[in-house]
Amino acid sequence: MAKYLIEATYSTKGVTGLLQEGGKGRQGAVEQVLKGLGGKLEAYYFAFGPADVYSIVDLPDNVSALALSVAVNSTGAAHLKVTVLITPEEMDKATRKAVDYRPPEGRLPFP
Numbered sequence: 001m002a003k004y005l006i007e008a009t010y011s012t013k014g015v016t017g018l019l020q021e022g023g024k025g026r027q028g029a030v031e032q033v034l035k036g037l038g039g040k041l042e043a044y045y046f047a048f049g050p051a052d053v054y055s056i057v058d059l060p061d062n063v064s065a066l067a068l069s070v071a072v073n074s075t076g077a078a079h080l081k082v083t084v085l086i087t088p089e090e091m092d093k094a095t096r097k098a099v100d101y102r103p104p105e106g107r108l109p110f111p
């Protein structure tokens with residue numbers, strides 16, 4: 001399973017729903033939708049700042065994360081920003097992987 005950081009920003013419509021359901025109600029709704037996608041909720045926090053909710057979730061793949069984002073964003077109640085999280089082990093594998101790359105060469109257009 002892959003990990004994702006999801007930042008949610010509520011619209012006025014979303015805040016109205018939050019006022020009716022409460023924080024635990026929204027957390028439960030998120031847990032249910034993730035379960036339906038084969039995933040799970042690791043952390044769920046409300047916050048001050050640019051996003052209203054920060055959560056860390058496990059999902060089977062990027063397609064599932066994209067499906068969640070499209071479904072939620074299409075309602076107009078919230079806007080999701082999804083960031084793929086990379087484990088230290090994945091970073092270690094990436095830094096050890098051979099990459100045959102040649103940077104662009106040439107002169108700059110100015111002296």
